[in-house]
Amino acid sequence: xSEVSADxxxxxxxxxxxxDTDVAVEINGMNKWYGDFHVLKDINLKVMKGERIVIAxxxxxxxxxxxxxxxxxxxxxxxxxxxxxIELTNDLKRIDEVRREVxxxxxxxxxxxxxxxxxxxxxxxxxxxxxxxxEAEATAMEYLEKVKIPEQADKFPGQLSGGQQQxxxxxxxxxMNPNIMLFDEPTxxxxxxxxxxxxxxxxxxxxxxxxxxxxxxxxxxxxQVANRVIFMDQGQIIEQNDPDNFxxxxxxxxxxxxxxxxxx
Amino acid sequence: xTDTSFAYVRNEMLGEQPAxxxxxxxxxxxxxxxxxxxxxxIMTIVGILFLAWFLPPIFNFLVTxxxxxxxxxxxxxxxxxxxxxxxxxxxxxxxxxxxxxxxPSESYWRVNICFLLGIVTLVPLLWPDLxxxxxxxxxxxxxxxxxxFFLLNGGVFGLTEVPTExxxxxxxxxxxxxxxxxxxxxxxxxxxxxxxxxxxxVKYVCIAFIELWRAVxxxxxxFMASIMLPLFLPEGTTxxxxxxxxxxxxxxxxxYMAEVVRGGLQALPKGQYEAADALGLNYFKAMYLVIxxxxxxxxxxxxxxxxxxxxxxxxxxxxxxxxxxxxTVQATTAQVEWKSPHQATTGYLFAAAMFWVFCFGMxxxxxxxxxxxxxxxxx
Numbered sequence: 089x090s091e092v093s094a095d096x097x098x099x100x101x102x103x104x105x106x107x108d109t110d111v112a113v114e115i116n117g118m119n120k121w122y123g124d125f126h127v128l129k130d131i132n133l134k135v136m137k138g139e140r141i142v143i144a145x146x147x148x149x150x151x152x153x154x155x156x157x158x159x160x161x162x163x164x165x166x167x168x169x170x171x172x173x174i175e176l177t178n179d180l181k182r183i184d185e186v187r188r189e190v191x192x193x194x195x196x197x198x199x200x201x202x203x204x205x206x207x208x209x210x211x212x213x214x215x216x217x218x219x220x221x222x223e224a225e226a227t228a229m230e231y232l233e234k235v236k237i238p239e240q241a242d243k244f245p246g247q248l249s250g251g252q253q254q255x256x257x258x259x260x261x262x263x264m265n266p267n268i269m270l271f272d273e274p275t276x277x278x279x280x281x282x283x284x285x286x287x288x289x290x291x292x293x294x295x296x297x298x299x300x301x302x303x304x305x306x307x308x309x310x311x312q313v314a315n316r317v318i319f320m321d322q323g324q325i326i327e328q329n330d331p332d333n334f335x336x337x338x339x340x341x342x343x344x345x346x347x348x349x350x351x352x
Numbered sequence: 353x354t355d356t357s358f359a360y361v362r363n364e365m366l367g368e369q370p371a372x373x374x375x376x377x378x379x380x381x382x383x384x385x386x387x388x389x390x391x392x393x394i395m396t397i398v399g400i401l402f403l404a405w406f407l408p409p410i411f412n413f414l415v416t417x418x419x420x421x422x423x424x425x426x427x428x429x430x431x432x433x434x435x436x437x438x439x440x441x442x443x444x445x446x447x448x449x450x451x452x453x454x455x456p457s458e459s460y461w462r463v464n465i466c467f468l469l470g471i472v473t474l475v476p477l478l479w480p481d482l483x484x485x486x487x488x489x490x491x492x493x494x495x496x497x498x499x500x501f502f503l504l505n506g507g508v509f510g511l512t513e514v515p516t517e518x519x520x521x522x523x524x525x526x527x528x529x530x531x532x533x534x535x536x537x538x539x540x541x542x543x544x545x546x547x548x549x550x551x552x553x554v555k556y557v558c559i560a561f562i563e564l565w566r567a568v569x570x571x572x573x574x575f576m577a578s579i580m581l582p583l584f585l586p587e588g589t590t591x592x593x594x595x596x597x598x599x600x601x602x603x604x605x606x607x608y609m610a611e612v613v614r615g616g617l618q619a620l621p622k623g624q625y626e627a628a629d630a631l632g633l634n635y636f637k638a639m640y641l642v643i644x645x646x647x648x649x650x651x652x653x654x655x656x657x658x659x660x661x662x663x664x665x666x667x668x669x670x671x672x673x674x675x676x677x678x679x680t681v682q683a684t685t686a687q688v689e690w691k692s693p694h695q696a697t698t699g700y701l702f703a704a705a706m707f708w709v710f711c712f713g714m715x716x717x718x719x720x721x722x723x724x725x726x727x728x729x730x731x
Binding site: 161184191194196200201244246261 | 624645649
């Protein structure tokens with residue numbers, strides 16, 4: 089909830105270009121229920137290639153559910169979701185196709201504790217993409233270097249700190265060479281010192297031009313990196329704007345209240 | 353003006369000193385573990401008194417007063433004297449029967465080769481540091497069973513045919529236990545996964561199977577298999593008695609195994625399933641690579657518990673007329689030529705010792721694997 093962390097990170101926006109024509113994710117009139125509970129109401133969202141979107145909102149507003157719908161960890165009941173040109177339906181083949189191209193980083197890292205860091209990173213490339221072991225390991229090493237922990241490759245997740253584990257989780261997703269990255273509160277389970285190291289990695293990733301959708305409370309990151317901030321409440325998108333306008337000139341009452349409570 | 357009366361700077365660092373003698377060595381250990389306080393000291397003394405009262409008579413029975421083949425008087429008469437202990441010479445005399453049952457003695461070598469084959473193929477599979485696990489698995493799960501069947505059953509390559517009715521003793525105990533263990537784990541895993549399936553048909557078939565088999569005593573299963581099953585089959589069809597017992601024991605243990613495995617699956621955090629899904633692994637790959645390795649590791653104690661109880665339950669096949677280890681022992685406890693006061697006791701002690709060796713071995717191995725697979729918090 090602090091604006092401190094990301095402000096200390098230098099952001100190079102030169103490569104963060106947003107495509108005018110290529111759509112990464114398109115959501116039209118999407119509704120979702122948990123039983124009788126209407127969690128997501130008439131969601132319409134179009135994400136262009138290269139966009140960095142931060143989704144903010146109070147807890148229970150449906151923001152995690154929304155991004156979990158994008159790789160079908162949650163099923164929607166109405167409307168359409170098109171990811172990378174593929175519409176998500178009950179067709180398992182298409183779901184796997186989408187998941188191959190969409191990376192996801194979780195709040196609790198969800199590394200596989202029985203595998204080493206290297207094995208965590210090579211598992212999906214080898215078994216899903218069929219990449220030979222040596223090549224998968226070379227790619228994994230490349231990404232582990234990018235997240236600055238190549239020396240931990242042979243350790244097990246349980247031996248790493250939370251921040252290191254989250255960086256491994258990011259590297260693991262990147263090893264699949266995804267087109268879109270989803271972040272579900274990636275820093276919420278971390279100590280303040282570790283938040284910074286994870287945000288740095290996310291900023292570096294944004295600088296490569298990756299399409300990113302981040303559910304996060306790091307408003308500093310949102311202001312610096314995002315090109316669009318989406319505010320959700322009660323399962324609906326209430327306001328979206330570019331970060332400067334969003335933070336300095338919020339329109340909706342709920343947004344104003346939210347911002348007044350988290351920004352000091 | 354500063355008040356520095358509390359200020360202190362250490363000028364000299366202290367060297368290391370040896371620990372006091374009361375905290376190390378034998379005295380230290382005794383004080384810490386056996387006599388740390390009054391209740392502990394009382395427990396220690398009571399324990400020592402109990403052992404002093406309990407152990408010598410047992411030792412006398414098993415060793416000092418027992419009759420061994422190398423005893424001065426090693427005839428059955430020695431076992432019949434008043435102070436005689438265990439009659440080991442009877443066990444030695446009947447040893448072949450306990451191991452091979454009614455298997456023809458001129459063909460014992462065939463059984464011995466099977467035992468040897470079992471050990472030779474099992475060791476590389478269980479020894480974690482040896483490479484070529486795939487090859488070892490083929491050896492143990494394919495080569496060994498096929499070879500064992502043809503060797504024991506005969507009828508090919510000029511070997512005389514020995515029907516399963518003649519198999520017996522430890523041989524049959526090990527056959528049933530091995531087949532039961534090897535079959536019940538994979539079937540149990542499939543049932544456990546099926547029970548958690550989202551497809552109602554699969555789910556309810558698995559639940560029905562598990563609940564049906566778990567709710568019936570093994571003896572009933574064996575009885576049904578050997579007495580009732582033939583009634584339903586067309587006249588003239590016979591299914592081998594041993595085969596029926598094998599199927600019964602395997603399916604029975606599989607139902608238990610399924611519930612043990614399900615416990616492990618449920619203990620895994622949802623995040624593991626989601627991470628596997630999010631990486632694009634399909635159901636089977638996710639289970640094989642991510643979920644089952646962790647779930648099975650969590651329930652090693654439960655799995656081995658089932659294995660051990662299966663191993664001991666093999667003695668129930670005596671109820672359908674198969675001569676397993678316990679049944680062969682029992683059959684000789686009343687033999688007149690060895691008639692002596694402790695004949696039966698000695699026989700049962702031997703059977704118990706054999707069971708114990710195998711079960712304890714499994715238990716130790718599982719503890720070793722648990723330690724080895726623990727990647728959670730190791731340094």
